[in-house]
Amino acid sequence: MLPHQKILEGKMKTAVVFVHGFTGGEETWKGGGGLKFSELLAQDPELNTDYQFFEFTYFTKLLDFFTTAKIQKVLNVIPLINRIPGITGRVRVNKPIAQLSEQLATFLDLQLGEFDDVILISHSMGGLIAKDHILNYEPGHGPKPSGYVSISVPHKGSLSSLILGPANNVNARELVPLSEYCDALNNRWIEQKQNLPPTLYMIALHDECVVKESALPFTVSKAGRATVDHDHTSICKPLSMADLSYVAVKKFLKDISYNKLMNSLSNGALLTSMPDYDKEIFVLKMIVCDIGKMGVADAKDCFFNAEIISKAANKKDAAELISLQGKVLSLYKQKYNSCNGKNLSSNEIFAEVHAEITAQDDAVLKSTASYLNFLHKKGLLHQLANNMRDDVIWGDQTDFNAIETGTL
Template identity: 35%
Template sequence: TWTNSSKYKFPEMLSEEDFINENFDIAYFNYFTKLIDFKKARFTSGLIRTIFAKPSNIAKNISIKSLSEHLKSSIEIYCEEYKNIILIAHSMGGLISKAFILDDLNENESTKVKLFLSLAVPHKGSNWANIGGKLARSNPQVIDLKPLSAFLDKVNEDWIENKERIPKTVYYFGQYDEIVEEQNAVSYQVGKKLKVACNNDHFNICKPESKNSIVYKGIKKDLSTYVKEKHFSEDMKPKTFIDDGKLDDELFVLKLLIADVHNSLIDDSKQTFFNAEYMIRSMISKGYDIEELDQLYNNLERLYRIYFNKLV
């Protein structure tokens, strides 16, 4: 699924990026499928650490819903120690992923999946399945992949209802894809910024020939943005303040002392000032434009002055 004509695997390409290697573990999730001329997903090993069990020798097509339950069990067992998961899924794997995410939200009110990268996924079904269904009437996966199937209707309806809770999703589609066309490869109510057009067909979109391809550079950018935002959110959390006396001469502290305000309020003010300064320095070091937050900062400062004046 992920190996290009030079036997170079997409996940191995990604793992060669320093920031990806430092911030992520990469694993494959494998399942059996036989959809007319679709090939069985191969279990691979090598540079990428594989943390999912190898599929059994029993070759049987089961429903997409059942496969999502297999994914759920695999993540719960093999990825128990991970708090944040990114899913990169191709074709039917994306529907398996969506069904898993929705079940996770329903069961836990939240999901470990923080980013979902969708590669040529038939979110609205595939017209190919209508043809394939005539040749494989008993294949549950083909039935699920048909446009307007009961499975797809349910998943898409739940996806829209949970739009405030689902992870950020980026939709990659192939402009030469005859299996899943653009209108089916993008979910409902998706903005332009979350759609990426690639000069690929259905099969080579997940096996870029070089690191200069759109799909590779796009996913690399998505992962980089996620890491940056994750580190930023961690830096914005309040830090433990140790009062070493360095803030004793700050003007706001002197005012509180003159007003004979209780020591606990002075300590609290120092803690607040410390975290505000720490967060600003952290934002500057990561390249954020402080001017963009000036208005918010001014509003907060104004509120602080209002309540400070009430106090003194």
């Protein structure tokens, strides 16, 4: 087990909330195998240590005539009728998406308020409810939206809603292509594109309710979307862990967990005490060159940060770290040669090299991994120095014999 894995034991999980669509409910997520989407994910050992799964349900019917206040009052006073289960009860009517979004916000605040963040997995109209919530989220009012999965969501409306016109359903009217609400919501989503949480857009290849052009709110890269061999209903009912609907959501959740881990490691939130490193070669090289106490301490700190990140990095980021390390080494050689020509001391060379790496953090050393900063990049240099070669030294007269024998 890696050090960071030990540190993460017992940490707060992230809430994952499923939001069904128009006329849907709990049955929306249940596949032929008898398990709901959330139950299938909860059984996955790669996910259940990081996530806890929930469902948000709300009233949505094609016709709400019999559950309106007027009709319920009439039914309650009719003998025999008022004794039939399900005929009378609480008043329920379809509500606009914006109000359903407020209901979702209340659910998240009161039911899941102990969680720091939440990922919303939503189907069809549920995706518009989730979008409205994300755009109107107020910090401190429930867990922060940290991810969004859009499953066959009609971002630009649904043509099938046109045939529901006679039903006079408030949500059917909102789902009509280019409706005032749907259009305004999508425009706000586009305007906030740079500030949105990580998002996966899932498209059902055989969807007759939401066409591909509507399932995407704007141009989305291939990495941000998944097209699967499903229809509008089956896409959220994976039959097994091999179903590509399941695989796509699992990968999305794993990526979010990984990025959360790396950012936490990067800012030191999860780090344990640093080893002393006094007998490491990169430290001994500095000592024989009389590098100052504070310089040695900074190098140890940078080395520690680079080691933690390197051990936790996935295959893609590990390759980038190797590439960055090559660039760091090139900068070191150029700056060392320049400083040596000016007859600078080892301490001055040390300072110049590190100042150059810091200066190039967002230039030559710019990284696609947001969690990498100049501390890690300086640490990459000290990782290279941690051997008995002269690839990285702080003076031409470095006494390797003293390092090897320990006679410093």
